[in-house]
Amino acid sequence: MSTSHLRRVAPVAVLALVLLALAACGGDYPNSTFSHNTTLNDGAVFLWDRMMLLGTIVFVVVEVLLVYTMIKFRRREGGPAPRQTHGNAALEITWTAIPALILVFLAVPTVKTIFENQRKAPAESLQVEVIGHQWWWEFRYPEYGIVTANELYLPIGKTVDFSLQTRDVLHSFWVPQLGGKRDLIANRVNHIWFTPKATMQPTALNGACVEYCGSSHANMRFRTFAVTPAEFDKWVAHQKTVALGSPAASVTTADSAVKEKPIVPLKTASLISLPTSAPTAAPEAWSFPAERMPAYTLPSTPLPATKFDETLLAAGDPKAGRELLTNPANLGKAPCLTCHVIRGETNYANDDQAKGPNLTHIGTRHTFAAGLYRLDAKALALWIKNAPAMKPGSVMPTFGAGEYNAMIKQAVPAAAGLDDRQIADIVAYLRSLK
């Protein structure tokens, strides 16, 4: 009875698995780990291929033997009594030795690759500090004094040496297309380095946190832009400055960065190398062109039901928005700069103290809230109005007047909150920070 069952079901099951495997190999998989963009990936894919080959052989041998045995030796009425064997030393030694031998073919390249991958990074590598926060990514380029968030720029063909730290719980840094992951561990600085191959086409890739880190672990994503060295230089030149379109820039000119005095001295060395002389000409704003972003890097997270008068967005006044953010009189209503840094403005925290992302060039970014939403006016407005509704557990408070604030377990009073017009002004200001 059961063997007939098996005969009927087994081919269907095998067919289904084969179809599934074909689907997995054929489709468009933007986060595939089987790319060859770095030598880390080459090593991983080489070992994978070998294990897949050896594993498939073992799998086929075991399953074929099993099915053959089930069919060949099924009980037949009046069949002879089975010969009673209690074991066979030669056979058992054989099937102990063969797997051991197979494993040698895996162990040797494994150990070799481990030591290759974990050499010290070349001295001339680009240094990038990755800092994990619940639940967003901070990226610093200490050589250039750049601090940015959730969007990582890497020059193709240049080795990047990442040093990984966390400000709170453990996280793990992963761009599947560029290599394996590395954990961010409290009280430690961890390292990983790789080189996006020179043959790689400029593109945008997805990255994610892969160590469970609390409520919004799923929402801790980021974008990686692998760009040409020339594009990278343009991006760096611009990111080093204060925002071009901001009133801050027009009022105080680009050298305001020089005058900036952080309220508390910086603790880490990473931020000290701010520009020491005023740039001769303000560099042109450059970020990865939106039209070149592949669809899979454009988030489609649904927006919450938070109400917002969208007609106000077009009329948002950046100057008024800036006034709200920077005038100490408004600190109660719009305490943005107590948690965020906008270089060139009077900040109440430096980058080491800031609880939220550095917003200096937020207008050049494509996504926000750790890659969860596209950076458009409406999403940003809803975010300012009620961030926890868009990202569970977000430490960014609810600012919209009348919105329910889960932290204080009541609605934000009208007098203490921002109305839609004020939010629209702030959005206009932030978007002007190119």
Add this chain to the structure above:
Amino acid sequence: MATSSAISTTASAAPQPSVQSGLWSWLTTVDHKRIGLLYLYTALFYLLVGGLEALLIRTQLARPNLSVVSAEMYNQLFTMHGTTMVFLVVMPLSAAFFNYLIPLQIGARDVAFPRLNAFSYWVYALGGLFITLPIFFGLAPNGGWFGYAPLSGPTYGGGYNMDFWVLGLQILGISSLAAAFNFITTIINMRAPGMTLMRMPMFTWMSFVVQFLIVLAFPVITAALFFLQFDRFFGTNFYQVQAGGDPLLWQHLFWVFGHPEVYILVLPAFGLVSEVLPTHSRKPLFGYNVMAFSGMMIGFLGFGVWAHHMFAVGMGPVADSIFAVTTMLIGIPTGVKIFNWIATMYGGSLRFPTSMKFAIGLIAMFTIGGISGVMHSSPPSDLQQTDTYFIVAHFHYVLYGGAIMGIFAGIYHYFPKITGRLMNERLGSWHFWLNFIGLNLTFFPMHFSGMLGMPRRIYTYDAGQGWDLFNMISTVGTYLLLVAGLIFAYNFFSSRKRGAVAGNDPWGGATLEWSIPSPPPEYNFAQIPEVTSRYPMWDLKAPDRTASLEHVHPSADDIAAAHAVPVHEETERRSAKELGIAIPFSTIRPFMVALGIIIMFSGLIVLHVGEFPLAMAAMLGGSAFMVGSLYAWLTSPLE
């Protein structure tokens, strides 16, 4: 042979109702069989709970950007799914078989410490409630079943959620440790005359190995949990990163426990399958010695591979290489087991009742989990796999395809011994095939979604990432598993009353448990049997099968020592009193001690709520109740 008469082979006409019934008898029982049944029913209930948690998880992940449950609820669900399945389902299901079978297989009348055995169960049952009930108040643990610090600590894991987890696991650890010492003592001391270690049934062998794993692994998690508990309740800084604590300390301690735990979960299933396969192949187990030693080898090597859970931590190339190689090595004894099982079937006369289907299913499915396990052993490649759905696929092939399939094989195989009736084979067949298809539909696509970049433990994912199809298939598979589970539940409960009468030995088993009536009398063996080989029942019924085995006869002194009871030819359903067999008194005290422990631990939760006097009252009152009950327990006569 003089020993033949000791083994009763008369089939009972019909199973008779248990003499004892009623709630009180269950609360006070110290009979290893009834405690085994308590374990079985409780664990099957938690299997339903853990299954429903999985169902919610998969429903939430069926499509991108769904919001069936909130992020917070999802995190509680996946934490509790893991915790439930490991500590409240698979370990207790194994414990059900340890309890029920070990004394029967070694020819003993009970375990070494019957009241300690009852205590183990009640600690488990009450501890299970302690950790499960909070989910109805949104207070269930939410830091993952692995509880990584500092997310599980007071700073980032505030609230009561992880309090319940830390304390719940401590409570459950007490149960596991008490049981482990009990079974080790039982197996070492209470084997029937003639049953040398190398004649023990393979299930008893694997259970024996598992008890040592528990004894060696649980103290490590207990220490780790004490540190966390002290951090959470008393302001210490073992893992508090702000004070310089080390989160990696937790990871190492957790996985030194956590990896042997995998073998604690799966070796009992291997043991059950090693009973089922020979029986239905009509052949002895192929390579008994190698099977026993490979089990020990797996247990031994299992303590040297823990850091393969931590390759992404960055331990350096030397540590990575060492743990890579030890992890590969553990594949060898596991592979040997697979080949020996197939060799057991090869040349046999195979019959395919449901238990055999599940046993063969284990070989087929565990092989997949084993192969993907070897894949994780190579760190450069594992760094692309770890913390993705590929891992989820891997360990579900090990734990569902391995442990759960083996346990189902055991349930179908031993149901007639336990109840005296057979389970319905037709429904069993449906259960098996739906389970088999559902398992593969659910977990196979996870290999793909993982290697295509989908992280684990995410409550939602964006569209267009290439994961939609695989997730949808996984979800459909989960619903199929639910249907399979319901069929099993119906079969299980309806067969208890309406199944065909089984008799003593429906399958032609080789070991002692098949020599006694089904269900067994409370004293198990009217006369302690003498064991002449690994297959005492076959010695009796099919001597040709065991003729080639070495038979060592016990000395006359051994026999005399073992035979305190005169031989009764017709022992069917005679009471213990009639036979002059001393039976341990039933007692409520183990339950009371367990209750005291729960009250004591609950005091810590109350302390966290801020009710200091009430907390002190609960802790001191609970301790006093525990110590008092323990005193009463120790001063009351056993039998």
